[in-house]
Amino acid sequence: MNGKIYLYILVCAAVSFLIRELPLTLIRKPIKSRFLRSFLFYVPYVTLAVMTFPSIVNATSSPVAGLAALVLGIAAAWLGANLFQVAVGCCAVVLVLEFFLI
Amino acid sequence: MDAAQRAERRRVFLSGVRDGVPIGLGYLAVAFSLGIAARNAGLNAFQGFLISLLNNASAGEYAAFTVIAADSGFLEMALITLITNARYLLMSCSLSQKFSPDTPLHHRLLVGYDVTDELFGIAIARPGYLDPFYSYGAFLPAIPGWAIGTALGVTAGSILPARLVSALSVALFGMFLAIIIPPSKKNPVVLGCVAVSFAASWLCTVLPLTKALSEGTRTILLTILIASAAALLFPVKDEPEQQKEVQDER
Numbered sequence: 001m002n003g004k005i006y007l008y009i010l011v012c013a014a015v016s017f018l019i020r021e022l023p024l025t026l027i028r029k030p031i032k033s034r035f036l037r038s039f040l041f042y043v044p045y046v047t048l049a050v051m052t053f054p055s056i057v058n059a060t061s062s063p064v065a066g067l068a069a070l071v072l073g074i075a076a077a078w079l080g081a082n083l084f085q086v087a088v089g090c091c092a093v094v095l096v097l098e099f100f101l102i
Numbered sequence: 103m104d105a106a107q108r109a110e111r112r113r114v115f116l117s118g119v120r121d122g123v124p125i126g127l128g129y130l131a132v133a134f135s136l137g138i139a140a141r142n143a144g145l146n147a148f149q150g151f152l153i154s155l156l157n158n159a160s161a162g163e164y165a166a167f168t169v170i171a172a173d174s175g176f177l178e179m180a181l182i183t184l185i186t187n188a189r190y191l192l193m194s195c196s197l198s199q200k201f202s203p204d205t206p207l208h209h210r211l212l213v214g215y216d217v218t219d220e221l222f223g224i225a226i227a228r229p230g231y232l233d234p235f236y237s238y239g240a241f242l243p244a245i246p247g248w249a250i251g252t253a254l255g256v257t258a259g260s261i262l263p264a265r266l267v268s269a270l271s272v273a274l275f276g277m278f279l280a281i282i283i284p285p286s287k288k289n290p291v292v293l294g295c296v297a298v299s300f301a302a303s304w305l306c307t308v309l310p311l312t313k314a315l316s317e318g319t320r321t322i323l324l325t326i327l328i329a330s331a332a333a334l335l336f337p338v339k340d341e342p343e344q345q346k347e348v349q350d351e352r
């Protein structure tokens with residue numbers, strides 16, 4: 001397993017490297033395709049949303065605490081809290097709730 | 103190279119360092135919570151350090167951890183890295199317009215190595231062509247901050263009580279929310295994408311056919327489906343601002 005982890009690291013590092021370097025070396029042109037530009041614009045929001053839910057609920061010892069962190073995180077970010085505040089807020093909710101739940 | 107050029111290069115490098123320090127400190131904190139996820143996936147501190155040093159990507163690395171944890175295939179690893187880091191392709195395209203046309207290949211390769219949301223942001227904000235030495239200055243605190251933060255997170259995850267680790271494991275999701283929610287407030291299409299993504303992702307974990315999919319495969323499929331649909335139905339209007347500005351300068 002340990003050796004396999006290094007292979008995994010090598011694969012993702014190679015892909016990350018190529019994604020960044022190809023446009024700077026070989027392509028060197030702005031993307032003309034409107035579809036591709038739109039697709040790349042929406043990708044990060046969709047990916048992050050898919051990776052956040054329902055995983056956040058399973059990340060904590062108690063699913064209820066994870067769900068509460070999700071709700072608080074959305075509310076805090078909506079109301080203008082910055083990245084650090086949202087992250088700390090989510091952690092605090094889980095810490096406090098799990099005191100009562102487990 | 104004469105003395106004046108050397109002094110100028112040093113000045114540009116140092117202004118990069120100055121702008122890079124707050125970024126590096128932020129990276130230390132974010133990477134710490136990423137390290138907790140790395141540890142949960144079975145990575146040790148050195149492996150966490152290495153993957154961060156080589157990838158410089160939060161969502162991309164988190165996705166990689168889900169692949170490692172599920173012991174999925176290398177193709178899945180390559181695909182999910184491509185999807186989660188796709189936005190860097192867009193940034194690099196934009197950055198390629200920011201270089202003076204006679205910038206040598208090795209400078210392009212080195213600057214491209216650490217294209218991240220923040221470092222791209224400060225590079226593109228520089229007036230005129232990008233001096234690679236500005237980026238090198240910013241990398242100096244940013245790259246170690248990211249890699250060391252990850253290693254610290256892995257270590258802390260093994261030392262801290264389970265209660266704290268459980269709480270800290272949501273920090274990364276909190277950061278993801280802080281990235282996707284503010285644009286959702288401004289752009290109804292982004293809001294729709296986020297809402298559909300949440301619902302579809304949850305449905306995939308409960309519906310009989312898709313239940314068996316690994317988290318990585320689910321992320322790949324849903325991202326391609328939902329982002330393609332959004333791009334077809336609601337194409338974005340203009341060229342990115344920065345690209346246009348730099349082109350106009352020529």
